[in-house]
Amino acid sequence: MKHEYEKGTSGDVGVGIGVHADVDTGVGPVAEIRDLRVVVDGRAIVDGVSLRVLPGRVTALIGASGSGKTTTGLALLGEYPADALVTGDVRVEAGGLVGYVPQHPAAALNPARRVSALLTDIARARVRHLPVRQRRAAARERVLRALAEAQLPDAETLSRRYPHQLSGGQQQRVVLAQALLLGARVIVADEPTTGQDALTKGRIVERFRAVAARGIAVVLLSHDLDVVSALADEVVVLRAGRVVESGPAQRVRSSPRHEWTRELFGGQVESPDPDESASRPGASARGPLGTRTESPDPDPDEPTGQPGPRIHRLPHARTEVPDPDEPTGRPGVRARGPLNRHTESRDPDGRTARTGQPVLRVRGLTARHRDGARGTAVVLRAPALDLYPGRSLAVVGRSGSGKTTLARCVAGLHRDHDGEILLDGTPLPRSLRDRSRTQLAAVQYVFQDAHAAFDEHRPVVHQVARTAVRLRGTDPDTATREALTTLAGLGLPEELAHRHPGRLSGGELQRAALARALLARPRVLVCDEITSGLDTVTRRGILDVLTTLVRGRDDLSLVLITHDLDTAALAHRIAVLDAGELVEQGPAEVVLTTPAHPFTASLVRTTTRLTAGTVT
Amino acid sequence: GGGSDSDDGAGDGSPKKGGRLRAAFAGGGASETLDPHLANLFADVARAKALFDKLADYGADLSAQPRLAEKWEPNKALDRWQVTLREATFHDGSPVTARDVLHSYRRIADPKQAFRAKASLEPIDLDASRATGERSIEFVLKRPTAEFPNVLAAFGAYIVPENATGFDKEPVGSGPFRFVSFAPGRSAVFRRYDDYWEGAPHLDEIEFVVANEESARVNALLGGQIEYAHELNPTTARAHEDKGQIEIVRLRGSAMQAFCMKTDRPPFDDERVRQAFFLIADRRELVDGALSGAGEVGNDLFGKGYEYYADGLPQREQDLDKARALLKQAGAEGLKVTLDTSAVAAGFTEAASIFRDQAKKAGVTVEVRMGSKDSYWSDILDNGALCCYRSGAMPIEAHISQRLLTDSTTNATKWRHKDFDALYQQAQSTRDKTERAAVYERMQRRLYGEGGFLIWGFADWIIGTARNVKGVDTKAPANTLDWARFDTVWLA
């Protein structure tokens, strides 16, 4: 397959669904895919995809999870799945490196090298023209700049760390910084904003806009329609490996020609008929997950039952505005998308039938990380947090604020902490190694990085089934059947389930990870950004499944770690983390509509602004 | 006289003066010392004999030859010996005197020390012995000893100056070479001593280097790094003999090879079993297999070719039928014995396995047991019933006195017979040599018939030299005067 772009060969692209070159006349594409077909095991995972990547423009590939976005993006890098049969043409402008922000950043970061080393290696190539003596300083300067551009504050500290010492979102941004450093004419960014909070996401969007303004072509593979709307010049919609629609972003968004596009944009497009959205899969999620409408209880989460505002002010709550740059704009939460609409219409009290004991209590939690030269650093302080049976709690906060750390403490994966975590009033052992099987089954955790959490040598279904075998004593056959059913329920057909993890798409793996935890029939399920890699449609599907579960099983309670306020809004309660401090907690609608803490306010605001930015 | 023999024996033209000869020996490692009385290994002895002299030394037939002693004269009863020293000087110029001799012997016999020659000097009553002049000594013996000169030639009985201390720093002897430098376990360099009583050596310098591995010695010799390599394997000899690269010297009859049966315990306390074993051994096969053919077959008697050797006895051959019959008579059919062996000497393990197979044919099961080579000799002295044995050259008299008398210290066959002891005493009190030889013959006949030593062969001692090395004696067994003797050697 030729990989060099030859002038003059551009022209007819594919079957009339290619990139619209006329938008930007006079400039040839820097990269081009023509009629790409990738067949693995007799199945075409990408079929007849054509794509022109123009300088200075952002081309977005959108589509459901598993629709072939990553496969197409990787094709621009000249990479294909092992044993794939590839036909078609991929051309990239001669000599041009292609920047790549992979979907699983953790895997792309060398575990044995510090962040600074990983970045300097790339920067070094960019300072070759300088005299030898200046190179080091120049490279360093570039690295710091790239880190800043990628929205990683405190670059000095972070660059001394190893990748595993970063939060998921920070890893993502390091990979982004790598791409920014490269100075490539083309950047393929695969879900660059997963795991980022709204504030950061907004800035990353700006960054990409600036990058495009410099004449660099950006290929954005994303399910995040906010980001796509805000950035994309062109949109290509994929479905099951085929391009179903493509065109200027504005047009595709406002008047989608294909039914599937319309469905994808379901949340984005102001639907003329509000009822239509109700028929969509996600729409059945009514109000907070698992809410029993008949339960009038005001807020069982508040143990003290004190009246007045339900904002739980914490002793250590920070009062200063975390981000002074943030323009104080329109307060309040956006009311858009089917989920939120239903939120509005739900029972204002959001009460449940159960009062009883909290299933999980966190008391005086202080978690530390060993951090480079400076010994240990406290990364999380959560004085009190309660979770009642049948209720859900969303933990929100900026990337790196300690959400995952909190979840890992609960799950027994992070031992270095003070304070207690009580299950039904009995303290859980600090390490999951000391937990009994019942305790393990009771508290399950879905990892933020699904890719890293699977054994790459065994088929997914086996790994999923083992949970039932080990934690519930099910026999292997039954467990496998159960696993297959659960996976199917999450949209993973049997054929996919029998594959090895490396052969699944990012979103598919996330769902498999969820299935694995679900098979334990947990009482507390901690989901760490499980919807981050999913398109709106699939996300709605997943949240729906969770909703059904919480409703169907009285004793399941859910901790949803998310940066997505829309998702958070589905929970009964929301806890807000800022720089390791639990700054606010309370019923979802209260927190979202009348945030008490300035930080929460700014979070809510940015989300709105990002949506607003779409119009520009 | 040994010294003059070797010159005509070599027949390599006229000696040339000068040059440095490097000789490699297997050594004792970092613990080596130049104290001649501590000499234990061949390397020690070679160095000691370059620096020091004994009063007498063994000729090729293991008879005592005068060295520092010019002559010796016993009294009638053979228990007082008058020894006259020749005129010789130590390297520092002082003469070798009777006092030096007595000092040396007293040092060796010091009860607080454990020098090797102590046992050999045991017959001398050192308190009673005295210097009768500057160069004459009267040795008073504890009992008549016809073979007293053998004592003077004993292994390690070197003469050191009376005031000698610190042997490793600046040893002073009366030998043909004087000390230059010494690094234990690595090398020792000596220079010619021009005033040597027997005439100055031909070589300017001699360097003894240590190379424990046989192949290292061969390689160094082939590569021209050394001129003299001591103790080579028979296979190496075969590979290089007559190839023109190096000279191979075989010192015949240097090491007696035997199996040693303890005559005081079953099954060997029955002389028929011992005789059966004598008949089991196929000596040719043992020599070919274990010694790679480098040696000659033995006849169950020590000292083939030495003075007093009973060579009139018929050569024993393998006779399995007779052996089986003897075993049957002794009620030892299906006999099982354990044969102790160890890697302590070349050919031991080989001999053991060959003998095992030979014994099998006679219905005897021999189980070979490997022992530690560091403590082998003391292990087998009292333990087990059958073991591999070897002995370097020594006079037959010494062999008997050390190993075959009731009070012998290393009586490995546990051969204890009053009448045999008496015969030995008789020999020692017999002044006439032929009469003495007859007594020795009687003793050997007895050993041949029912002794504990199954002596199957005598191994050659193999030395390799560079082609330009001349004057190396080819007949002297190891441990005798002309073996490892460098004052008569020259580089052509």
Add this chain to the structure above:
Amino acid sequence: MSGLRSFVARRLLLGGVQTVAVVLLVFALTEALPGDAAVSLAGDQPDPARIAAIREAMELDRPAWERLADWAAGLLHGDLGTSLVSGRPVRQYLADGFGPTLLLAALTVALLVPAGFGLGVLAARHAGRPVDRLISSVTLAVYAVPEFALGVLLVTVFALRLGWLPPTAVGYGTDLLAHPAALVLPVLVLLSRPVCSLVRLVRAGMIDALASPYVAQARRYGVSGARVRYTHALPNALAPAAQQLARTIDWLLCGVIVVEALYVIPGLGTVLLGAVAERDVPVVQGLAVVFGVLTVVLNLGADLIAHRLAPRAGAAA
């Protein structure tokens, strides 16, 4: 890193205990061996009276623990004791033997590291292709050739047939540096086996590392091939190889008996062999101290490297 510092401190402390254990073990082993210095000195003249006399002269008739205690007391004053056999200080034995050993080891390691890693990486880079097949099979085959055979072969060819190099270092004493040619063959033989095992381990680790996503990422970003291999992939393949390297250095420093014997190099191996054969307990113990300390330090080094290369390992729940 404070965690690291306490790790090292603890390990060094344990190292002290380990060294004591090594010395005790070696003492026990040497004592358990049949025979003692007296027996070995007596050689083939094991006259019981003489052995007893020697034993007395060497104070071997005192109980073992008493001798050990005396020796240990001396050690506290930095005195390693004196040899039973020669009466010379043990320190001198060690000093004499250490020079050649260290020289050989240093040279070998200096060649081993580039050769081992270079070939290993080369093989991994061409995994499955002829270069790799060649390297893999040759290393295995060479590994299967016994040391002595290789030694003899090299001497025969390069020293005796071609005459390029001296066959042994006989007579050069400890001053081997003055005769560099004499070191070539021993170093080659010493190199032969470690290089093979190192190459194989590096290759194995590298194949997995080179197939990893982070290496793919570095490649995409135009990091030069060599840099990718040596600074990105290699660190992740290094931990087992570092262990192997430590073991090799340990072996090189603690006695390479065959090579020392074959090439007449008076190193520690020769000293050890002699001392064990002579049951020269103080010398053996002195060596045990040296070996114990060396092993502790080398193992610690290897563990530190492993720790550095797998930084996540310390953080497991």
Add this chain to the structure above:
Amino acid sequence: MRSPRTGRFALGLTIVAVPLVLALLGPVFAGEPGARAASFTLGEGHWLGTDFVGRDVWRQVLHGGRPVVLTALAATALAYLVALPVGLLSALTRLRWLEELLMRPLDVLLAVPSLLLILLAATVFSPGAVGLALLVALANVPDAARLVRAAAAEAAARPAVEALRMQGETWWRMAVGYVGRSMLRTLAADAGTRLTGVLYLVATAAFLGVGVAPDAADWAVMVDRNRTGLFVQPWAVVVPAMLIVALTTGTNLLFDAALDKGGRRGPRRTEKEARP
């Protein structure tokens, strides 16, 4: 893709088949021992000559495979049988003291010259073939355990292991199924050389009087004991040495081919697309 791999399988099989077939069937064809000849000679019906005690080398070769294959394989397997759990346990445990307890005593063993160990065993225990296998395994355990630990440490800290723990997975599945699987290639590489090392250790031990008889028909022992005759009668060394080389090289070729079958996953850049 397929054909080179099968090719390698075939090659490995052929190479390994020669020593294996000899080891298995050799004794059947060996026949009765003939009379001894002089040591290290050629001719007289001995087509590989005679060995150090004058036996027919070919006969010894026929007999010498079984013990080699058995003892060496057993000893290697045994060494890993101990080293794997120890190394894995210490890599997987979070208990510092347990780790130290497992590894530090092994370090002590490492520091003791193996010569001394074998000498001692030779004299104190006088073990048989089984004892020998045990002893050789023991000598290999510390080394192997350290290697296993080093290779396992990184894999043991991966999130995948955390996920397995979360599932309440058994220790064995975690250690062997995942961590062990991750370092399979390293282990295979190490096993190749270790097997060879073990072979010669057995031979050395034999010479020192441990286990097999010093003149046993055993390829490794033959190599060791016939070395003196290398220049006179090379076959006595060369043939058994070649068989050992074939055994180890062939086994490893098979290993390698099998491992490659397990194959690499994930995006792989093919040659053609390699960027300039």
